[in-house]
Amino acid sequence: MASLSLFSFFCMFSFLLGMAHAQLSPNFYASSCPRALSTIRTAVNNAVAKERRMGASLLRLHFHDCFVLGCDASILLDDTANFTGEKTAGPNNNSLRGYDVIDTIKSQMESLCPGVVSCADIVAVAARDSVVALGGPTWTVQMGRRDSTTASLSTANADLPAPTSDLDVLTSLFSNKGFTTQEMVALSGTHTIGKAQCIKFRYRIYNETNVDAAFAKSKQKICPWTGGDENLSDLDETTTVFDTVYFKDLIEKKGLLHSDQQLYNGNSTDSMVETYSTDSTTFFTDVANAMVKMGNLSPLTGTDGEIRTNCRKING
Numbered sequence: 583m584a585s586l587s588l589f590s591f592f593c594m595f596s597f598l599l600g601m602a603h604a605q606l607s608p609n610f611y612a613s614s615c616p617r618a619l620s621t622i623r624t625a626v627n628n629a630v631a632k633e634r635r636m637g638a639s640l641l642r643l644h645f646h647d648c649f650v651l652g653c654d655a656s657i658l659l660d661d662t663a664n665f666t667g668e669k670t671a672g673p674n675n676n677s678l679r680g681y682d683v684i685d686t687i688k689s690q691m692e693s694l695c696p697g698v699v700s701c702a703d704i705v706a707v708a709a710r711d712s713v714v715a716l717g718g719p720t721w722t723v724q725m726g727r728r729d730s731t732t733a734s735l736s737t738a739n740a741d742l743p744a745p746t747s748d749l750d751v752l753t754s755l756f757s758n759k760g761f762t763t764q765e766m767v768a769l770s771g772t773h774t775i776g777k778a779q780c781i782k783f784r785y786r787i788y789n790e791t792n793v794d795a796a797f798a799k800s801k802q803k804i805c806p807w808t809g810g811d812e813n814l815s816d817l818d819e820t821t822t823v824f825d826t827v828y829f830k831d832l833i834e835k836k837g838l839l840h841s842d843q844q845l846y847n848g849n850s851t852d853s854m855v856e857t858y859s860t861d862s863t864t865f866f867t868d869v870a871n872a873m874v875k876m877g878n879l880s881p882l883t884g885t886d887g888e889i890r891t892n893c894r895k896i897n898g
Contacts, residue, residue, distance in 0.1 A: 615695035638776025644709035652880025654730035671738035718824030728887035780805035829859035
């Protein structure tokens, strides 16, 4: 009898969990806010046209949101006297950007359909539209996420990969979120756009051996051994275009970050890098599928969470 009750509880739990995911839909705002998607796309296109780097920033914002307790817009919450958010976590502090673009979009959403479109969905859609704006693949964004009323600085510090991570650490961190090694390599390929600060790659260009000498020397001009911590370098040679050059760079030992070059360093992931370097169709397909999977990480749905009026703070 006890085992039957336990089985019944498990079935009910599985059903409710399935229902939570079933509440995400690509048509979630079709009737409640029909102009939401086109408005977000226009805002993203305008932001990227003004500054191409913003496309990478908005994509990274989505990744850093989803990897910390799910895609719930917790990354957007500001610290207050009584609340500690995730913006000051090591991987985020003085590094994440694009908050102002999300603020602009949220203001537009509140004018169109107040209290309807979540900040979490805005971040997810903006990430997709950013990739498309830079020449990358599109994918269907499932919507219906709600916004968290909590954040976790400690989880952000623990769960987000660091630019100094070795392959085993990267594999573990992604596996903990349900990603295969292949999906990890595909998602890492989003470093085909964007820039990194000197402090994130200084050690690599001065001390590591699996780096092209001419490449390291060129980066040392941007990133001195002392000072210039915030000086920026492109993550690959075509940093404003979403393409496969990132993988070609890895094969040539021109990965900017230690964590990037780990993907091509005599390991099991070498063959994956080689495939993506010459097959943009496969890379685009795989990264799009992985982005859909990432967007489905632990969403708040139904009556969980809230729809924030201001993405930077909890309602009330």
